[in-house]
Amino acid sequence: MGIVRKTKSVKLLLNEFDKNSSAISVITLIERLSLKMNKTTVYRVLDKLEEDKILHSFLGKNGYKWYAKCNGCSVSGHQDAHPHFQCSDCGKVDCLPTNILIPKIPNRKVDISQVLLQGKCDDCYV
Amino acid sequence: MGIVRKTKSVKLLLNEFDKNSSAISVITLIERLSLKMNKTTVYRVLDKLEEDKILHSFLGKNGYKWYAKCNGCSVSGHQDAHPHFQCSDCGKVDCLPTNILIPKIPNRKVDISQVLLQGKCDDCYV
DNA sequence: TTACATTTGCAACCAAGTTGCATTAATGGC
């Protein structure tokens, strides 16, 4: 069961994703909202927002969990299997609209493909 | 500084990778060698073997660390930027010889690309 | 065999994420 009640915590979290177009790590959210809600609540609300296909999650550079807004996903499934880019300098993470072509792998049935690119973002590129 | 002394721990770990062609998670190695060496030693030796380009590491499904033998890498750098495949049924992980083409990303300089494919392996595919 | 730097074990620690449970608060019916 996803989100049922529009609680203060739900609104606060959605607001973070509205004012910021890039992905946000759970760590950052917990810290940023530490005065407004408990970390357990952050985890639980994000979990439900993902269930509802409002957000999608993925693992960043060190295995930490990140979330970003979905784009054209319905409750029947996530549509946006896009790569993510993390800047090795500033740590910022973005969803890339690019499509990565995964070739057929012999003897294996691929269901999920997770692509994390690392390098320098525009701001950090000298 | 990488491996300097061929200690018992180094030999034991290398032996695990010799008798097994797929990748091995640190968790598995710690458990499998628990009677022979301390988990701290497992982490430290693996670290050095990676420095020496004998092994390479990557993060699996839940952000856990995995290691696999390198293939044609020299101390000057890892050559094998290949995708990894993890079976969602049995959990086994393999290095894929396949090459994934990463398209040019505007406004970003890509240094590392990390691809984790998930699905069913040959053994688990009905 | 000896000397000495490297490696190891151990125990304590760190931090991301989870769980159980009592309390609080959103919501629909009246």
Add this chain to the structure above:
DNA sequence: GCCATTAATGCAACTTGGTTGCAAATGTAA
């Protein structure tokens, strides 16, 4: 608006992958 119901929250304790500091052990070159 008020109440009853039940979802959502806070909190504290826990789990666990990974790290650190340091004293003891061990590999190696002379």
